[in-house]
Amino acid sequence: xxxxxxxxxxxxxxxxxxxxxxxxxxxxxxxxxxxxxxxxxxxxxxxxxxxxxxxxxxxxxxxxxxxxxxxxxxxxxxxxxxxxxxxxxxxxxxxxxxxxxxxxxxxxxxxxxxxxxxxxxxxxxxxxxxxxxxxxxxxxxxxxxxxxxxxxxxxxxxxxxxxxxxxxxxxxxxxxxxxxxxxxxxxxxxxxxxxxxxxxxxxxxxxxxxxxxxxxxxxxxxxxxxxxxxxxxxxxxxxxxxxxxxxxxxxxxxxxxxxxxxxxxxxxxxxxxxxxxxxxxxxxxxxxxxxxxxxxxxxxxxxxxxxxxxxxxxxxxxxxxxxxxxxxxxxxxxxxxxxxxxxxxx
Amino acid sequence: xxxxxxxxxxxxxxxxxxxxxxxxxxxxxxxxxxxxxxxxxxxxxxxxxxxxxxxxxxxxxxxxxxxxxxxxxxxxxxxxxxxxxxxxxxxxxxxxxxxxxxxxxxxxxxxxxxxxxxxxxxxxxxxxxxxxxxxxxxxxxxxxxxxxxxxxxxxxxxxxxxxxxxxxxxxxxxxxxxxxxxxxxxxxxxxxxxxxxxxxxxxxxxxxxxxxxxxxxxxxxxxxxxxxxxxxxxxxxxxxxxxxxxxxxxxxxxxx
Ligand code: HEM
Ligand code: FES
Numbered sequence: 251x252x253x254x255x256x257x258x259x260x261x262x263x264x265x266x267x268x269x270x271x272x273x274x275x276x277x278x279x280x281x282x283x284x285x286x287x288x289x290x291x292x293x294x295x296x297x298x299x300x301x302x303x304x305x306x307x308x309x310x311x312x313x314x315x316x317x318x319x320x321x322x323x324x325x326x327x328x329x330x331x332x333x334x335x336x337x338x339x340x341x342x343x344x345x346x347x348x349x350x351x352x353x354x355x356x357x358x359x360x361x362x363x364x365x366x367x368x369x370x371x372x373x374x375x376x377x378x379x380x381x382x383x384x385x386x387x388x389x390x391x392x393x394x395x396x397x398x399x400x401x402x403x404x405x406x407x408x409x410x411x412x413x414x415x416x417x418x419x420x421x422x423x424x425x426x427x428x429x430x431x432x433x434x435x436x437x438x439x440x441x442x443x444x445x446x447x448x449x450x451x452x453x454x455x456x457x458x459x460x461x462x463x464x465x466x467x468x469x470x471x472x473x474x475x476x477x478x479x480x481x482x483x484x485x486x487x488x489x490x491x492x493x494x495x496x497x498x499x500x501x502x503x504x505x506x507x508x509x510x511x512x513x514x515x516x517x518x519x520x521x522x523x524x525x526x527x528x529x530x531x532x533x534x535x536x537x538x539x540x541x542x543x544x545x546x547x548x549x550x551x552x553x554x555x556x557x558x559x560x561x562x563x564x565x566x567x568x569x570x571x572x573x574x575x576x577x578x579x580x581x582x583x584x585x586x587x588x589x590x591x592x593x594x595x596x
Numbered sequence: 597x598x599x600x601x602x603x604x605x606x607x608x609x610x611x612x613x614x615x616x617x618x619x620x621x622x623x624x625x626x627x628x629x630x631x632x633x634x635x636x637x638x639x640x641x642x643x644x645x646x647x648x649x650x651x652x653x654x655x656x657x658x659x660x661x662x663x664x665x666x667x668x669x670x671x672x673x674x675x676x677x678x679x680x681x682x683x684x685x686x687x688x689x690x691x692x693x694x695x696x697x698x699x700x701x702x703x704x705x706x707x708x709x710x711x712x713x714x715x716x717x718x719x720x721x722x723x724x725x726x727x728x729x730x731x732x733x734x735x736x737x738x739x740x741x742x743x744x745x746x747x748x749x750x751x752x753x754x755x756x757x758x759x760x761x762x763x764x765x766x767x768x769x770x771x772x773x774x775x776x777x778x779x780x781x782x783x784x785x786x787x788x789x790x791x792x793x794x795x796x797x798x799x800x801x802x803x804x805x806x807x808x809x810x811x812x813x814x815x816x817x818x819x820x821x822x823x824x825x826x827x828x829x830x831x832x833x834x835x836x837x838x839x840x841x842x843x844x845x846x847x848x849x850x851x852x
Contacts, residue, residue, distance in 0.1 A: 262607045274625060281629055285636035292642035294770045305635065309628055325602075326616035332604035355769065359688025360783035371779035373821075380825065384779060438775035440639050448631060534601040546603045 267333040271340065278306050296355045300348055307344035308428065308452075314338055315425060315456045319463035321544075325532065328543055335401045342398035349391045352384065383435035390427040393420045406526070415527060429453050474501040483570055483577040489516070489594055490574065497540070499531035503580035507567055510535055510551050515591035517551035518567035518578055525562070553588040571595075640771065640799070645720025646675075647767035652729055654714045654736065655682070661707045663814050664790040664806055665692045666837040667726060675719045681838025682724040683790065683806075684715075685763045687731055689780070691788025698732045710739035718767040723804060725766050750832040753842070756852060757795040759807065759823045761785050765794070773798065778824030785823060790814055793829060793842055805833065805842035818846040826852035 282302045286293050314337050321327045357367035372382040397418055400406075406414045432449055478485040486500045492511040499521050500507040508521040508531035519540065521530050528544030535541070539548035539557060549556055554564030563586035568579040571592050583589060600610035657669040657680070665684040674680045684692035696706055713734050715726040728734035761784035764772035771777060773794075785791045791814070796802040807815045810831075828851075831844030 261605055263604060263609060270621065274621070277625065278628065278632065281632050282636065285632060289637050290639065290642055292644050292770065294642075294647075297642075297770055305632065309631075313624070324616075326613055327620065328602045329604065329609050329613050329617055330620075332602075356777070356780035357783065359690075361689065361787045362783070367779065367783055371782040372824075380775070380778075382779065383775075434775075436776055439771065439773075442638055444634060444638055448634070536601070536603065541601075541603055543602070546605045 263329070264333050267329075268336055271337060275306060275310075275340065275344075278309065282306075296351060300351050300355065303344045303348035303351070307341050307348055308432070310337060310341035310344065311421075311425060311428065312452045312456060314341060315421070316459050319459035322463040322529075323459070323466065325543065331544055332546075339398050339401055342394045345391055345394050349387060352387070356384075379434065379438050381434045383431050383438075386427045386431040386434070390424040390431065393424040393427075397421060397424075403525075411524060411526060425456065470499075471501050476502055480577070482581065483568075483579050485575050486578050487576045488574055489571060489576060495535040497531035497533060497535075499529065500578060502578065505567075505580045505582060507578060507580065508540070509569065509576060509578065510540055511594070512538070512551060513591075514594050515551075516569050516571065516576060516594060517589065517591045518569050519549060519551065519554040520565040520567075520582065522564075523547055524564065530564075552591050553586055555586045642770040643720055643765075643767075643772075645765070645767035645770070646718070647727075648717045649768075650716075652714055652716050654712055655726060656710070656712045656737075657682075659696075659706055659709055659711045660837040661693070661696060661705070663808055663812055663836065663841075664839075665696055666839060667711070667713065668838060669724070674724050675717065676722055676724060679722060679724060679838070682726045683762060683839060684713075685718075685725055685727055685789050686787070687727060687729055689763075689784040689787040689789065691790065692728050693788055695728050695732050695734060706738070711735060712737040718763060720766040721802060721804075723762070723766050725762060727763065727768075748835040750834040750843070752830070753833045754828065754830040755793075755795045756797070756826065756828050757793055757802070758798070758826060759785075759791050759819055760794050761789050761823075762792040762804070763789050765792070774824055781823045782820050785816060786820060788816070791816070791819055791823070803840070805840045806836075808841050808843045810843050810845055812843065815844070815846060819849070822846075822849050822851070828852055 279302055282305055283298065286298055314334060317327065317330045317334055321331045353364050353368060357364040357371065360367060362370065368384045368388055372380070374380040375382065397420070400409065400414065400417060409417070429449065437445055437449065476484040476486050484502055486502065487498055487509060489511070492498050492509065495512050497508045497510045500509060506521040507518050509516060509518045512535040519530065523530050523542040523544065525542065525545055525547045528542045530540055530542055533541045533543040535551065540551050541548050547556065547562060549562065549564055554566045556562040565582035565585050566587050566589045567582060568589055569592045570577040571594065600612045602609050602613050655667060655669055655673050657667045660666045660668070667682045667684055669680040669682055674682065686692045686695055713726070713728065713736060714730055715734055716729045718725040718727060758773060760773055761781040763784055764777065764780060769777065769780065791807045793805045793807050794802050795805065807819060809815050827849050829842065829844050829849050831842045833840065833842055835841065
C-alpha cells in the first residue's frame with residue numbers, strides 16, 4: 251500500500267506519561283485488591299478479577315473522556331491529550347479482561363456456545379431492570395476493540411482522518427452502552443443509592459464538561475460577526491490583539507481560519523489540523539512553523555505545508571492590513587498554495 | 597514568544613503545565629481512591645460458602661438417582677454433622693445424571709447401590725454438594741444393594757424466594773444470586789443441575805427446596821424465565837433422599 255506515516259516521536263515526556271499511567275493503574279489495582287482482602291475477604295478470585303478490571307477500565311474511560319473538554323476549557327491540561335491513545339489502548343486491555351472473564355465465568359462450560367449464551371440465556375429484551383445487560387457490554391467491547399486496533403497513526407492515515415475520527419467518536423456510544431450496562435447489571439443487584447449517585451455523577455461530569463466546552467465554542471462563534479466588507483475581504487481583527495508567534499481563530503462564511511503573527515508578518519491557514527482536527531489557532535509558531543496544540547504537528551505559515559519529510563497540507567487564505575486592522579478573504583486557496591506573508595508596517 | 601506553550605514531542609513541558617497537571621492528577625487519585633473504598637465497603641458481603649477447587653477426594657456412600665442424584669455419605673465425610681446427603685452435580689454447567697448413565701461400570705439401575713466416587717466438595721449454609729469433576733470417570737466402585745430411600749409425607753405450601761442454581765450458590769461463584777448471576781444460573785439449570793428454590797428475602801436466613809414438577813420429575817426449561825428473580829410459588833413440600841423438595845405447577849409461579 252505504501253502509505254507513509256511519521257509517528258509522533260517516542261520521547262522523554264511520552265515515557266513519563268506512560269510511567270505515571272502505569273503507576274496510577276497499579277495503585278488502583280493494588281488498592282482494590284487490598285480493600286477486598288480487608289472488607290470482603292470471602293471473595294472468589296474470578297469475581298475479584300472481573301470487578302477490579304471493570305473498575306480500572308471504567309475509571310480510565312471516564313478520565314479519557316474528560317481530557318478533551320478539559321483541555322479545551324483550560325489549555326494547561328493539553329499535555330494529557332498528547333498521549334491519550336496509550337490510555338485508550340490500556341483501557342481496552344482492562345475492559346477485555348473483564349469481558350472475557352465474565353464470558354468464561356458465566357457463560358462457558360455450558361450446553362450452548364458461550365457467545366450465544368451472552369445473547370440467549372436471559373432473553374428479557376423487552377424489560378428494563380431485567381434486561382440482558384451483558385449484551386450492552388459486549389457491543390461496547392466490540393467498539394473499544396475496533397478503536398484499539400485502529401489507534402495507530404498508520405490507520406489514521408490509511409482510513410483518512412475523517413473516517414478515523416468518525417470511528418473514534420463511537421467511543422461516546424460505547425460509553426453510553428457501558429453506563430447502561432452498569433445500570434441494568436450490577437446496580438440491579440447492588441441496589442445502593444451511593445452507587446447510583448456515583449454512576450450518574452460520572453456520567454454527569456463527562457456530559458457536563460462536553461456541554462461546557464461546546465457552549466464556549468458556540469459562544470465564541472456567535473461573536474464572529476463581521477460586516478465590514480470590501481472586495482470580499484472582511485475586517486476580522488486588529489494587528490495588536492494577536493501576540494507575537496500566536497494565532498487567532500476566525501469563523502467566517504463557514505470557514506474556520508487561523509491567522510498567525512510571526513517575524514513581523516501575518517499569514518492565514520485553515521484552522522483544522524490534518525492530524526486529528528486540533529484547533530491550530532490555539533497553537534503557536536515555533537521555529538518558523540505553526541505548531542498544533544494537540545500533538546505538535548507543524549505547518550509552514552506561508553503555504554500551509556508541513557515541512558519535509560511530512561506531507562500534510564492546509565488551505566491558505568489571502569490577508570490584507572489597513573490602518574492596523576486585519577482583513578481576510580474567506581475563499582480558501584487550494585491546500586498548500588503559497589500566499590505571500592503580509593509585512594506589518596507601523 | 598507568547599505564553600507557555602506545550603509541545604508533546606519536546607523533551608520538557610513548561611513548568612506551569614507540569615504544576616497544573618500534577619495538581620489535577622493528585623486530586624483525581626485521591627477521589628478515585630475514596631470511590632474505590634466506597635465501592636468495596638458498601639457492596640454486599642460475599643457468602644462464606646466454599647468450593648474446594650482443585651482438591652478432589654473420594655467419597656463413599658449410597659447413591660440415589662431419582663429424581664435427582666444424591667450420595668448419602670458414609671459417616672465422617674460430610675463437612676456438616678447431621679447432613680450426609682450430598683447433591684451430585686456435573687463439571688461446568690451440567691447436571692450429574694448423564695455421567696451416571698454414561699459411566700462404564702454400572703449395570704442396570706444404580707439407585708440404592710453403595711458406590712465410591714471421586715469429586716470436589718461444595719458446601720455452605722448447611723448443605724453439601726459434590727461436583728463429579730472427572731465426569732463419567734468419577735464413579736469408581738459399586739457394591740451390594742441397600743434398600744431405596746424413603747419419601748416423606750407431603751404438605752401444601754406457598755412461599756416467596758428465588759430460584760438459584762445450587763452448584764454456584766453453595767460455593768462455586770459469588771455472588772450467585774439475583775440479576776448479575778441470572779444468565780449463569782439459567783445455563784446451569786438448563787444443563788441439568790437441579791433447580792433449587794431458596795425461600796426467604798435476600799440477605800435473610802434461607803430454606804432450600806429442590807424444585808420438581810407435579811409428577812415428581814426435575815423441572816428444567818419450564819422455569820428458566822423465573823430464575824434469579826423474586827417470585828412466589830405454591831406446591832407440596834416433602835423430603836426426598838435427604839433433600840427438601842417442592843413439587844409445583846410452573847404455570848402458577850408469580851413474579852413478586
Ligand atoms: C463481553 C462483554 C461484557 C460482559 C459479558 C460483561 C459482564 C459483566 C457482568 C456479568 C458484570 C457483573 C459482575 C459482578 O458480579 O460484579 C459486569 C459488571 C460491570 N461491567 Fe461488564 N461486561 C462486559 C463488558 C464490559 C465493558 C466493555 C465494560 C467497560 C468498562 C464493562 C464495565 C463493567 C462495570 C464497570 C461493571 C460493574 C462492576 C462489576 O460488577 O464488576 N463491562 N459486567
Ligand atoms: S490534532 Fe494531532 S497534532 Fe493536531
